[in-house]
Amino acid sequence: MxxxxxxxxxxxxxxxxxxxxxFSAPHLVNPExxxxxxxxxxxxxxxxxxxxxxxxxxxxxxIGLIVADIANPFFPPLIKAAETHARRRDYHVFVADTDEDxxxxxxxxxxxxxxxxxILLCSPRMxxxxxxxLRREVPLVVINRMITGLPAVVMDVGHGARQAVRHLLDLGxxxxxxxxxxxxxxxxREIRRAAGATARAAGAELTVLGPHQPVEEAGAAAAEAVLAxxxxxxxxxxxxxxxxxxxxxxxxDVAVPGQVSVVGIxxxxxxxxxxxxxxxxxxxxxxxxxxxxxxxxQQGDDGATGQVTLRTDLIIRNSTGPGPYxxxxxxxxxxxxTVKE
Amino acid sequence: MxxxxxxxxxxxxxxxxxxxxxFSAPHLVNPExxxxxxxxxxxxxxxxxxxxxxxxxxxxxxIGLIVADIANPFFPPLIKAAETHARRRDYHVFVADTDEDxxxxxxxxxxxxxxxxxILLCSPRMxxxxxxxLRREVPLVVINRMITGLPAVVMDVGHGARQAVRHLLDLGxxxxxxxxxxxxxxxxREIRRAAGATARAAGAELTVLGPHQPVEEAGAAAAEAVLAxxxxxxxxxxxxxxxxxxxxxxxxDVAVPGQVSVVGIxxxxxxxxxxxxxxxxxxxxxxxxxxxxxxxxQQGDDGATGQVTLRTDLIIRNSTGPGPYxxxxxxxxxxxxTVKE
DNA sequence: CTCCATTCGGCAAACGTTTGCAACAGATTA
DNA sequence: TAATCTGTTGCAAACGTTTGCCGAATGGAG
Numbered sequence: 111m112x113x114x115x116x117x118x119x120x121x122x123x124x125x126x127x128x129x130x131x132x133f134s135a136p137h138l139v140n141p142e143x144x145x146x147x148x149x150x151x152x153x154x155x156x157x158x159x160x161x162x163x164x165x166x167x168x169x170x171x172x173i174g175l176i177v178a179d180i181a182n183p184f185f186p187p188l189i190k191a192a193e194t195h196a197r198r199r200d201y202h203v204f205v206a207d208t209d210e211d212x213x214x215x216x217x218x219x220x221x222x223x224x225x226x227x228x229i230l231l232c233s234p235r236m237x238x239x240x241x242x243x244l245r246r247e248v249p250l251v252v253i254n255r256m257i258t259g260l261p262a263v264v265m266d267v268g269h270g271a272r273q274a275v276r277h278l279l280d281l282g283x284x285x286x287x288x289x290x291x292x293x294x295x296x297x298x299r300e301i302r303r304a305a306g307a308t309a310r311a312a313g314a315e316l317t318v319l320g321p322h323q324p325v326e327e328a329g330a331a332a333a334e335a336v337l338a339x340x341x342x343x344x345x346x347x348x349x350x351x352x353x354x355x356x357x358x359x360x361x362x363d364v365a366v367p368g369q370v371s372v373v374g375i376x377x378x379x380x381x382x383x384x385x386x387x388x389x390x391x392x393x394x395x396x397x398x399x400x401x402x403x404x405x406x407x408q409q410g411d412d413g414a415t416g417q418v419t420l421r422t423d424l425i426i427r428n429s430t431g432p433g434p435y436x437x438x439x440x441x442x443x444x445x446x447x448t449v450k451e
Numbered sequence: 452m453x454x455x456x457x458x459x460x461x462x463x464x465x466x467x468x469x470x471x472x473x474f475s476a477p478h479l480v481n482p483e484x485x486x487x488x489x490x491x492x493x494x495x496x497x498x499x500x501x502x503x504x505x506x507x508x509x510x511x512x513x514i515g516l517i518v519a520d521i522a523n524p525f526f527p528p529l530i531k532a533a534e535t536h537a538r539r540r541d542y543h544v545f546v547a548d549t550d551e552d553x554x555x556x557x558x559x560x561x562x563x564x565x566x567x568x569x570i571l572l573c574s575p576r577m578x579x580x581x582x583x584x585l586r587r588e589v590p591l592v593v594i595n596r597m598i599t600g601l602p603a604v605v606m607d608v609g610h611g612a613r614q615a616v617r618h619l620l621d622l623g624x625x626x627x628x629x630x631x632x633x634x635x636x637x638x639x640r641e642i643r644r645a646a647g648a649t650a651r652a653a654g655a656e657l658t659v660l661g662p663h664q665p666v667e668e669a670g671a672a673a674a675e676a677v678l679a680x681x682x683x684x685x686x687x688x689x690x691x692x693x694x695x696x697x698x699x700x701x702x703x704d705v706a707v708p709g710q711v712s713v714v715g716i717x718x719x720x721x722x723x724x725x726x727x728x729x730x731x732x733x734x735x736x737x738x739x740x741x742x743x744x745x746x747x748x749q750q751g752d753d754g755a756t757g758q759v760t761l762r763t764d765l766i767i768r769n770s771t772g773p774g775p776y777x778x779x780x781x782x783x784x785x786x787x788x789t790v791k792e
Numbered sequence: 793c794t795c796c797a798t799t800c801g802g803c804a805a806a807c808g809t810t811t812g813c814a815a816c817a818g819a820t821t822a
Numbered sequence: 823t824a825a826t827c828t829g830t831t832g833c834a835a836a837c838g839t840t841t842g843c844c845g846a847a848t849g850g851a852g
Contacts, residue, residue, distance in 0.1 A: 114808055125832050130810060140830060159565045161502040162808035165837045180531040190521040190548050202563065205546040207531050222543065224500045353724055380721040383694055455838055466802045471840060481800060503838035506807045
C-alpha cells in the first residue's frame with residue numbers, strides 16, 4: 111500500500127541503494143541521477159520510513175518528554191517550546207504524563223527507551239539511584255533536578271526564592287511561612303533551603319508547612335494552618351498553591367495583601383489574572399525546554415554532561431504589601447527584582 | 452549493546468521464534484518453556500523493540516496528536532486524557548503543535564504518518580479537501596470539526612450556547628452580544644448560529660462582534676465595542692476572551708454582573724479562579740480526548756466512520772446576574788443547566 | 793504395534809532501510 | 823601503455839522482529 115524505496119527505484123530505473131543515498135548521502139550520487147530520483151520520489155509521494163531507518167542506524171529521530179502532569183499550567187509552555195525546537199531539528203516528540211507517580215515514571219522511560227534517542231525528564235519524582243540506573247538504558251536529560259554526573263537543566267529557584275524572601279523582609283514581615291510542595295521534589299528542597307537561609311540571616315522566622323500536592327486545592331486547604339502560625343507572609347511552592355491560598359483567604363475575609371502577603375512561584379499564565387495579581391517568581395520554562403532538547407541532541411556527540419542553570423526573577427505585583435511593623439528600615443536589603451506592570 | 456530477542460533465546464536455550472511467541476502469542480508455547488523464557492527475559496532486562504515489530508506487523512502502537520497550540524489552556528486536559536487513555540491501551544503518543552499554521556499541520560501529518568497507526572487532529576485549520584487527501588495516507592480522527600465521511604468527535608457547543616442565551620434571557624436581558632472567535636472556526640459558526648436563533652426566538656436582540664483571535668487580549672480590547680452596543684450581557688467565544696473582557700470592564704468600573712453579565716465557553720481551569728467566578732459552558736475536553744482515541748483504535752477493525760457528539764453544559768457561577776428589567780417572568784424558560792458552586 | 797491427532801519448537805523469509813564492499817568507467821599519472 | 827585514482831552505481835548483509843510452514847515428539851485409540 112505505502113510507497114517504499116523499492117517503488118521509487120523501479121520507477122526511476124536505479125537500484126534501491128541509489129535511492130537511499132539520494133536521501134541520506136546526496137553527495138555520493140550523480141546530480142543528474144539524483145534529480146531524476148527526487149522527481150519520481152516526489153511524484154510517487156515517497157516518504158522514508160523512519161522506523162526502518164532507525165532499525166539499522168540506531169537513531170530514531172524521536173525524543174521522549176516525560177512530565178508529572180500535562181494539565182499543570184507550568185508544563186505546557188515547556189512542552190510547546192521543546193516540541194517546536196525539536197521539530198526544527200527534525201525530531202518528533204513523545205509526550206507522556208506520569209500523574210506524579212514515580213513507578214509510572216520508571217515504566218515509561220523503559221517503554222520509550224527503544225523508540226527514542228533520548229528522554230527529557232521533567233521534575234522527576236524517582237530516586238537518584240533509579241534515574242542513574244535508567245540512564246544506562248537511554249540518554250537522559252533531567253529538568254529541574256540536580257543529580258551529579260547527569261546532564262541537567264535547572265531553573266535557579268533558589269535565586270528567585272531569596273529575592274522573594276528579601277522582598278517580604280523589606281516590606282517588614284518578620285514571620286514567614288513556606289508552603290511546601292510535593293515530597294521528593296528537588297525544587298521544593300531548594301526553595302526551602304534558600305528561603306530558610308535568607309530568613310535566618312535576617313533574624314526572621316520561617317515556618318515550613320507540607321509536604322503538599324502542588325495543586326490549588328492543597329493551597330486552599332492549608333489556609334487554616336497558615337493562619338494558625340501567625341505569620342504575615344507566605345511563599346508558596348508554586349502559583350497554583352498560592353492561588354488556592356489566595357481564594358481561601360478571601361473566603362475567610364483575610365485581606366491580601368492587607369493582612370497577609372502571598373508570593374507564588376512559576377508565573378503561570380494566570381497568575382496575572384487573579385485578583386490581587388500574584389507576586390511571583392518567573393521561571394524561564396520555554397528556554398529550559400529548548401536548552402534541554404539541545405543538550406539531549408548534543409549528548410550523542412561528546413560524552414559531556416553539562417548542567418545548565420537558568421535565572422529566575424521575582425515579579426512584584428499586588429499580592430504583597432507592607433508587613434505589620436512597616437519599619438523605617440524598609441529598604442535595608444537591596445531588592446534585585448524585575449518589576450512588571 | 453541493547454538486549455535483543457536473540458540474547459534471550461541463547462540464554463534460555465530456545466529458538467528466537469519461541470521467545471517471540473512467548474510475548475506475542477503465549478498460548479502457542481509450553482507453559483514451562485514460557486516461564487523459563489520470561490524469567491531470563493526479565494533477568495536480562497529484555498524489552499521488545501517496537502520499531503522492529505512495527506516493521507513487520509505494520510502496527511506501530513503509536514498515535515499522533517496534533518493541536519494548534521499546546522499552551523492554550525483548552526488543550527492540555529485533552530492531551531492529558533488522550534495520552535493516559537492511549538497508554539492504558541499500550542499506545543504511545545506523539546504530540547505536535549502547529550502554531551495555528553495549516554501548512555505545518557499538513558506537513559506534520561505526512562511526517563508522522565509512517566510512525567503511527569493514526570492521528571488525532573484537534574481543531575484543524577486545513578481545508579476539508581486537504582484533510583480528506585491526508586486521510587488516504589493515514590487513519591484520522593478529527594476533533595471539533597465536522598467533515599462528512601470523516602470520523603469525528605465534536606462537542607455540541609450549540610447546546611451549551613442555547614443554554615447560555617436562555618439563562619441570560621431568563622435573567623431579563625434583552626440585548627446580548629456575541630463576542631466572536633477566529634475566522635474559519637467551525638465552533639465559532641456553531642455558537643453564532645445557536646445563540647442567534649435562540650435570541651431571535653425570544654424576541655431579543657443579539658449583536659455579533661468579531662472575528663477575534665481567541666485570546667485574553669482580544670477580549671479586553673473588545674470592551675469598548677461591547678459597551679458601545681448598549682447590551683447588558685455578553686457571550687464570549689471562549690473563557691480566555693471572557694476573562695480578558697472581565698478585566699477590562701473592571702478597569703472601567705463597570706460592575707459584573709451588576710451592569711453587565713458575562714458568559715464564557717470552555718470552562719478552563721482558571722475560569723473558577725477569576726473574580727467574579729465565570730459563568731461558562733463546560734466542554735468535556737477530557738472525554739473528547741478519550742473518545743477520539745477509542746475511535747481511532749477501533750477504526751482499524753471495521754471501516755465505520757462514526758461521529759460522536761458530546762454534550763456541553765452551562766455552569767452558572769457569579770459573572771451573570773439579573774438584567775435591567777428583572778421581569779416577573781424570570782422563569783419563563785426552563786434552565787436546563789448544571790449548577791456548580 | 794501402528795496410526796493419527798495434537799502440541800511444541802525450529803527454520804527461514806519477510807518488513808524498509810543503510811552501508812561496506814566491489815565493479816566499472818573514465819580520467820589522470822607515471 | 824600500464825597503473826592508479828575518482829566518481830558513480832550495484833550487490834548483499836545487516837537491523838530486531840513476526841509468522842507460515844514443516845518436522846519431531848507425545849499420547850491415545852484402534
